[in-house]
Amino acid sequence: xxxxxISSIQLFxxxxxxxxxSTVILAxxxxxxxxxxxxxxxxxxxxxLLMEIYAAVALLNPSKTLVDILKEKxxxxxxxxxxxxxxxxxxxxxxxxxxxxxxxxxxxxxxxxPMVLVIxxxxxxxxxxxxxxIEMMGRLGELLVPAIPFIVFIISLSLLSAHDxxxxxxxxxxxxxxxxxxxxxxxxxxxxxxxxxxxLFPHLNRKEKLKKVVFISxxxxxxxxxxxxxxxxxxxxxxxxxxxxxxxxxxxxLIPWLNVEPLVxxxxxxxxxxxxxxxxxxxAKALSQITGIDDYRKLTSAIFTFCVVLSIWVYENVIEMxxxxxxxxxxxxxPFQIIIPLLLLVLSLRKKQALKGNDIENGNVEQ
Amino acid sequence: MxxxxxxxxxxxxxDLQKFIxxxxxxxxxxxxxxxxxxSLIISxxxxxxxxxxxxxxxxxxxxxxxxxxx
Numbered sequence: 001x002x003x004x005x006i007s008s009i010q011l012f013x014x015x016x017x018x019x020x021x022s023t024v025i026l027a028x029x030x031x032x033x034x035x036x037x038x039x040x041x042x043x044x045x046x047x048x049l050l051m052e053i054y055a056a057v058a059l060l061n062p063s064k065t066l067v068d069i070l071k072e073k074x075x076x077x078x079x080x081x082x083x084x085x086x087x088x089x090x091x092x093x094x095x096x097x098x099x100x101x102x103x104x105x106x107x108x109x110x111x112x113x114p115m116v117l118v119i120x121x122x123x124x125x126x127x128x129x130x131x132x133x134i135e136m137m138g139r140l141g142e143l144l145v146p147a148i149p150f151i152v153f154i155i156s157l158s159l160l161s162a163h164d165x166x167x168x169x170x171x172x173x174x175x176x177x178x179x180x181x182x183x184x185x186x187x188x189x190x191x192x193x194x195x196x197x198x199x200l201f202p203h204l205n206r207k208e209k210l211k212k213v214v215f216i217s218x219x220x221x222x223x224x225x226x227x228x229x230x231x232x233x234x235x236x237x238x239x240x241x242x243x244x245x246x247x248x249x250x251x252x253x254l255i256p257w258l259n260v261e262p263l264v265x266x267x268x269x270x271x272x273x274x275x276x277x278x279x280x281x282x283x284a285k286a287l288s289q290i291t292g293i294d295d296y297r298k299l300t301s302a303i304f305t306f307c308v309v310l311s312i313w314v315y316e317n318v319i320e321m322x323x324x325x326x327x328x329x330x331x332x333x334x335p336f337q338i339i340i341p342l343l344l345l346v347l348s349l350r351k352k353q354a355l356k357g358n359d360i361e362n363g364n365v366e367q
Numbered sequence: 368m369x370x371x372x373x374x375x376x377x378x379x380x381x382d383l384q385k386f387i388x389x390x391x392x393x394x395x396x397x398x399x400x401x402x403x404x405x406s407l408i409i410s411x412x413x414x415x416x417x418x419x420x421x422x423x424x425x426x427x428x429x430x431x432x433x434x435x436x437x
Contacts, residue, residue, distance in 0.1 A: 092422065287398065291394050291398065292392075292394070293392060293394060293395055293398075294392075298386065298389075298391055298395045298399075299395070299398060299399070299402075301378065301382055302382070302398065302399045302402035302403055302406075303402060305375075305378060305402065305403060305406045306402045306403075306405060306406045308406075309405075309406040309409050309410050309413075310409075310422070312413060313409050313413060313418065313419070313421050313422075314421045314422060314423050315421065315423060316418065320423075324423050324427065327427075327436060328423070328426060328427050328430060328436055331430050331435045331436060332426050332430065
């Protein structure tokens with residue numbers, strides 16, 4: 001395995017940047033309308049538990065990546081099959097984020113520029129980052145991710161006078177069902193997507209801090225998500241939120257005396273860039289582990305090329321993209337984000353129990 | 368079409384010379400060829416305006432067959 005190590009603060013920032021990735025432009029709580037904040041809160045609690053499961057799987061299998069764990073727990077053939085499915089999932093996720101980025105930039109900032117050019121240039125930049133290794137990605141996160149909350153804070157503060165603090169009332173007007181549905185969607189997007197970090201956790205230099213880092217990162221992301229949902233509801237109102245595509249962009253446009261739109265672009269560049277880099281790194285690394293290739297970097301350019309093509313191919317337009325994500329993404333993601341990690345946790349715990357049992361038996365024999 | 372072919376040619380030549388210099392394993396060539404060929408074929412279809420049905424549609428169809436998605 002690659003000997004590169006990242007510190008707990010770097011992992012924390014990579015995780016937070018990953019969660020904020022496309023969330024900064026898509027506002028995942030909007031489907032629950034007035035109760036979006038409640039959906040983010042409920043989904044967030046579930047997400048923290050889910051991310052702790054990922055951390056527990058990593059801690060029960062120290063220094064092993066997702067591919068190693070799958071092969072060890074499920075056997076070589078089934079393990080490799082699941083690993084290939086995960087590689088597809090990571091590549092698909094990266095291409096979705098690339099498309100989100102392309103759609104946003106071509107709708108809002110550069111309407112005359114072909115999307116393939118925007119996506120292609122971004123991909124070249126990220127290829128350089130991924131080829132520089134996980135340590136460089138960690139340092140990049142350390143340098144850039146702190147800008148995200150700073151920018152969000154500037155935008156939110158500038159809009160303080162435009163708030164209608166009663167806009168989130170009445171609570172649960174349409175019952176609890178839409179809130180729960182949205183909460184489930186929030187678990188799968190963006191929090192469940194952090195399953196990709198099972199390929200990165202072995203690089204953490206101080207393993208004992210993993211659970212703490214994951215918990216703090218998830219909690220801060222949930223709190224920030226609730227704050228952002230409240231801001232959007234207070235500033236725009238739920239009727240307008242239901243009708244527009246890129247909510248944070250419109251929110252930023254409402255500041256009368258300051259043009260802060262480019263700051264939303266910067267947030268997406270940082271968050272989306274980190275998300276895509278992590279996904280491609282994980283996919284290339286997993287593929288190199290399965291096939292026994294010594295260096296994952298030999299595959300990154302081919303995977304990036306495929307990703308760019310897939311991002312253009314996968315949806316015909318932005319409406320289809322949002323419709324698919326709303327209808328299909330959760331069900332498609334459940335096996336990758338919940339079922340397989342839970343299965344791995346159970347198998348890892350059983351192995352640990354068996355080892356403990358053996359130790360006690362051996363101890364008894366010695367006595 | 369020509370632009371796509373030229374772009375892929377540049378990418379492939381650049382990467383292949385790197386692989387040959389580094390004496391990369393045969394499996395690297397196989398995987399690289401697989402990804403690039405699929406990408407090139409889909410790009411040519413997209414450029415010709417004949418978009419093949421996408422993986423998103425396949426996934427939706429599979430989930431609809433299982434009965435998870437209506």
